[in-house]
Amino acid sequence: MDTPAGQTALFEARDVSKLFGTFAANDKVSLVVQRGEKHALLGENGAGKSTLVKMMYGVMQPTSGQFFWRSQQVTIPKPAAAREMGIGMVFQHFSVFDALNVAENIALALPPQSMRGLSDSIAEVSEAYGLAIDPERAVHTLSVGEKQRVEIIRCLLQSPQLLIMDEPTSVLTPQETQILFSTLNKLAEDGCAILYISHKLEEVKTLCDTATILRHGKLVAHCDPGKSSAREMAELMVGDNIANLARNGATQPGDARLEITDLTLPADGDFGTALDRISLKVHAGEIVGIAGIAGEGQPELMDALTGERLAGTPATIRMDGAPLGRAGPTDRRAAGAAFVPEERNGHAAISDLTLSENVILAHHTAEGVAGGGWIDFGKAADWTRRIREAFDVRAGDENPAAGSLSGGNLQKFVVGREILRKPGVLIVSQPTWGVDAGAAAVIRQALIDLAWDGAAVLVISQDLEEVFAICDRIAVIYHGTLSSAKPAAEMTAETVGLLMAGGTLAEDAA
Amino acid sequence: MILLEPREQPSRLLAVLSPVVAIALMLFAGAIMLAAMGQPPLQALYVYFFQPVHELWFYLVRPEERAMWIYTPSEVLVKAIPLALIGAGLTICFRANVWNIGAAGQYTLGAIFGGAAALYGPEGSPWLTLPLYLAAGAFGGLLWAAIPALLRTRFNANEILVSLMLTYVATLLLDWLVRGPWKSPTSFGFPVSADFTDSYLLPVLVQGTRLHLGLILAIVIAVALALMMARTLRGFRVRVIGAAPRAGAFAGFSQSGTIWFVLLLSGGLAGLAGAIEVSATIGKLQPEISASYGFTAIIVAFLGRLNPAGALLGALILAISYIGGENAQILLKLPKNVTGIFQGMLLFFLLACDTLIRYRIRWTSASAGAA
Numbered sequence: 065m066d067t068p069a070g071q072t073a074l075f076e077a078r079d080v081s082k083l084f085g086t087f088a089a090n091d092k093v094s095l096v097v098q099r100g101e102k103h104a105l106l107g108e109n110g111a112g113k114s115t116l117v118k119m120m121y122g123v124m125q126p127t128s129g130q131f132f133w134r135s136q137q138v139t140i141p142k143p144a145a146a147r148e149m150g151i152g153m154v155f156q157h158f159s160v161f162d163a164l165n166v167a168e169n170i171a172l173a174l175p176p177q178s179m180r181g182l183s184d185s186i187a188e189v190s191e192a193y194g195l196a197i198d199p200e201r202a203v204h205t206l207s208v209g210e211k212q213r214v215e216i217i218r219c220l221l222q223s224p225q226l227l228i229m230d231e232p233t234s235v236l237t238p239q240e241t242q243i244l245f246s247t248l249n250k251l252a253e254d255g256c257a258i259l260y261i262s263h264k265l266e267e268v269k270t271l272c273d274t275a276t277i278l279r280h281g282k283l284v285a286h287c288d289p290g291k292s293s294a295r296e297m298a299e300l301m302v303g304d305n306i307a308n309l310a311r312n313g314a315t316q317p318g319d320a321r322l323e324i325t326d327l328t329l330p331a332d333g334d335f336g337t338a339l340d341r342i343s344l345k346v347h348a349g350e351i352v353g354i355a356g357i358a359g360e361g362q363p364e365l366m367d368a369l370t371g372e373r374l375a376g377t378p379a380t381i382r383m384d385g386a387p388l389g390r391a392g393p394t395d396r397r398a399a400g401a402a403f404v405p406e407e408r409n410g411h412a413a414i415s416d417l418t419l420s421e422n423v424i425l426a427h428h429t430a431e432g433v434a435g436g437g438w439i440d441f442g443k444a445a446d447w448t449r450r451i452r453e454a455f456d457v458r459a460g461d462e463n464p465a466a467g468s469l470s471g472g473n474l475q476k477f478v479v480g481r482e483i484l485r486k487p488g489v490l491i492v493s494q495p496t497w498g499v500d501a502g503a504a505a506v507i508r509q510a511l512i513d514l515a516w517d518g519a520a521v522l523v524i525s526q527d528l529e530e531v532f533a534i535c536d537r538i539a540v541i542y543h544g545t546l547s548s549a550k551p552a553a554e555m556t557a558e559t560v561g562l563l564m565a566g567g568t569l570a571e572d573a574a
Numbered sequence: 575m576i577l578l579e580p581r582e583q584p585s586r587l588l589a590v591l592s593p594v595v596a597i598a599l600m601l602f603a604g605a606i607m608l609a610a611m612g613q614p615p616l617q618a619l620y621v622y623f624f625q626p627v628h629e630l631w632f633y634l635v636r637p638e639e640r641a642m643w644i645y646t647p648s649e650v651l652v653k654a655i656p657l658a659l660i661g662a663g664l665t666i667c668f669r670a671n672v673w674n675i676g677a678a679g680q681y682t683l684g685a686i687f688g689g690a691a692a693l694y695g696p697e698g699s700p701w702l703t704l705p706l707y708l709a710a711g712a713f714g715g716l717l718w719a720a721i722p723a724l725l726r727t728r729f730n731a732n733e734i735l736v737s738l739m740l741t742y743v744a745t746l747l748l749d750w751l752v753r754g755p756w757k758s759p760t761s762f763g764f765p766v767s768a769d770f771t772d773s774y775l776l777p778v779l780v781q782g783t784r785l786h787l788g789l790i791l792a793i794v795i796a797v798a799l800a801l802m803m804a805r806t807l808r809g810f811r812v813r814v815i816g817a818a819p820r821a822g823a824f825a826g827f828s829q830s831g832t833i834w835f836v837l838l839l840s841g842g843l844a845g846l847a848g849a850i851e852v853s854a855t856i857g858k859l860q861p862e863i864s865a866s867y868g869f870t871a872i873i874v875a876f877l878g879r880l881n882p883a884g885a886l887l888g889a890l891i892l893a894i895s896y897i898g899g900e901n902a903q904i905l906l907k908l909p910k911n912v913t914g915i916f917q918g919m920l921l922f923f924l925l926a927c928d929t930l931i932r933y934r935i936r937w938t939s940a941s942a943g944a945a
Contacts (some may be wrong), residue, residue, distance in 0.1 A: 371826070372823040393825065410821055412824060414814065414818045418816075425825045428807055429826075437806050549605065
């Protein structure tokens with residue numbers, strides 16, 4: 065470890081390993097964080113980033129190796145101990161209570177004190193670091209970016225010297241990301257070290273002074289993101305050369321195969337989002353992307369498209385001309401539609417059931433796996449084999465429980481299950497959420513190939529990079545309304561970001 | 575604070591053996607209880623559980639003495655019939671994550687509807703009257719289970735409370751009927767209905783015993799239901815809705831349709847059991863018709879690993895505890911409630927085993943819990 069002379073490292077992990085059974089999530093990882101440093105922890109999903117920081121924050125215990133805090137060897141038995149030492153963490157999934165207001169949420173994490181004093185300290189911190197927030201607002205009225213601010217303020221009030229941020233921008237618009245970065249820069253100037261976990265290379269290049277790259281649980285490099293190119297770092301993360309997506313050139317879109325006309329649905333529950341007159345056409349041979357930050361109506365739209373919630377009239381949703389707005393998922397599948405919901409576990413698949421049984425879930429009637437009411441297990445096994453071959457789904461047994469597969473393999477399985485049906489209309493939400501780069505490339509290529517064969521493909525995704533990589537046209541969902549879909553070539557990350565934050569494009573506003 | 579943490583790899587062997595472990599724990603705890611009641615524990619346990627098994631064994635290995643030993647095996651089966659019928663239906667209900675706790679009420683309504691057919695229906699060939707009688711019983715149970723189904727699917731009312739409370743309504747309804755409109759004029763004031771005529775009595779299978787036609791019905795139904803769960807889309811639907819309702823919706827399975835199906839099915843089977851029991855072992859309606867079988871069948875369902883065919887085995891084990899309880903009343907002068915305590919302990923240990931096989935207990939201090 066090259067520690068600059070005359071400076072004691074703030075935090076050091078030395079040869080830290082974490083075993084789950086025989087699987088090494090972390091294998092002798094070492095890491096040094098200096099005071100006031102913005103340190104990136106880079107790696108694909110499953111590279112062991114979260115495991116490492118969970119051990120640093122006391123959520124898990126290392127199997128072997130040591131931690132040092134200001135050169136003193138320490139053990140971190142629980143998060144409270146980490147906080148006491150001066151380590152704060154902002155998780156990817158926020159732990160805020162929607163029904164409480166901002167100040168109350170923050171008070172929950174702190175030692176008992178007067179609410180007035182707390183409101184003052186919140187105002188002070190939010191002033192100092194540009195985290196604008198009203199302490200009196202109810203949390204469920206906040207945007208995702210604002211909820212993240214609540215989490216950050218909660219950490220800052222405990223005056224941490226090391227702040228761990230787990231994929232903080234995955235839920236933010238580009239504009240919100242800029243605000244977050246200026247906050248983090250200010251914090252670092254004041255001497256607080258930041259450990260920034262990400263797989264987004266451009267962000268790391270913009271923000272961080274130094275980077276540690278993990279791959280398959282092992283440390284592969286320390287580097288200076290300012291000096292290394294994004295491509296070099298990506299290769300270190302992924303290992304071999306990055307697969308390029310093969311586009312077959314501009315396709316000539318055919319007839320509209322999916323038509324949504326004035327789809328309006330009330331919110332489902334207190335914290336749901338109502339859909340407001342959503343209209344969209346997806347043509348044969350075309351991939352249309354719906355971008356948007358989380359919670360702007362994507363789950364509601366997906367439910368309306370699969371038939372899990374029914375639309376007002378049959379004509380609201382047409383597939384190949386057939387009015388299916390009032391039809392359930394089985395009828396829509398029979399009409400040639402296929403769906404991949406965002407959530408793998410418990411929605412697209414059931415982790416306790418075997419892969420073959422998970423085939424029945426979608427194929428029972430549309431593909432006759434349970435025609436006449438009797439399940440044809442031979443047919444289901446046959447589908448399972450074909451899906452696993454075509455999409456390289458790796459698992460131990462021939463027919464394991466879905467829950468025993470890694471996230472990437474299960475996602476390849478549920479996407480493969482739908483694509484192998486050769487559907488006329490495929491609607492997929494977050495196709496590569498939490499999936500490693502290799503699996504993501506396979507899935508994206510399959511979507512492109514399917515469209516090339518004449519299907520209409522609708523992709524709902526919060527990953528802008530993905531939307532730009534595969535979509536022919538892009539629309540943005542915001543507060544349950546959908547902007548008109550524009551050719552991807554005419555849009556930039558900036559214009560999409562503007563729409564994601566509720567702005568309008570000049571030409572639309574005119 | 576106590577935390578339950580999921581185990582990384584729950585033992586499959588233990589999951590299968592869980593009922594065996596639970597029975598062993600029940601015997602151990604039961605021995606302590608019997609000792610506390612002043613009984614020599616081993617001898618008392620013998621009377622409870624091993625004497626009936628012992629007599630079953632004699633029946634099997636001593637063909638020449640069968641007539642002498644037939645009482646216990648036949649009575650075990652007689653008790654197992656209603657338990658198996660109700661238990662098989664409940665396994666399906668529980669698999670759908672629908673908790674019908676009111677099988678006792680549905681059983682009672684089955685007896686009432688069957689009784690109405692027997693008391694007011696036509697006389698004739700048993701080939702006509704018995705199907706009518708059994709259908710009426712099943713319909714009664716189904717109707718009683720339709721109430722929690724309607725309230726659950728319409729108003730999201732908790733089916734546990736609704737079905738449980740309807741049990742008391744059913745008991746009072748039967749009580750009122752046999753003390754009022756259906757009371758036999760020749761009962762000398764006792765609250766009983768007129769005796770069922772021969773057209774409405776279930777035929778005995780083995781002469782000299784009370785073993786009746788219900789045995790065949792119970793086996794056929796349990797096996798058919800096991801087949802349904804394993805091989806048909808309908809059974810798959812029940813499993814999916816029980817495991818993950820969201821995935822069920824994705825598959826196009828109706829959740830409320832499944833709730834209706836499993837409640838009507840389990841209610842219908844409980845009603846059938848009630849009608850069969852009244853016809854085969856009592857021959858008339860009276861306030862006490864062993865409706866508590868409806869609660870014991872919950873244990874049967876869990877003991878049978880929520881598999882309808884497994885419920886047959888579970889019913890046999892619980893039936894043995896009933897016979898043992900009768901023996902203990904006679905030989906040891908122990909109160910009948912001890913049987914209920916044994917059955918309760920069995921369910922307790924069974925659920926505890928199932929939970930601890932999948933989770934481990936971790937004790938944490940209150941401060942860490944707040945972290």
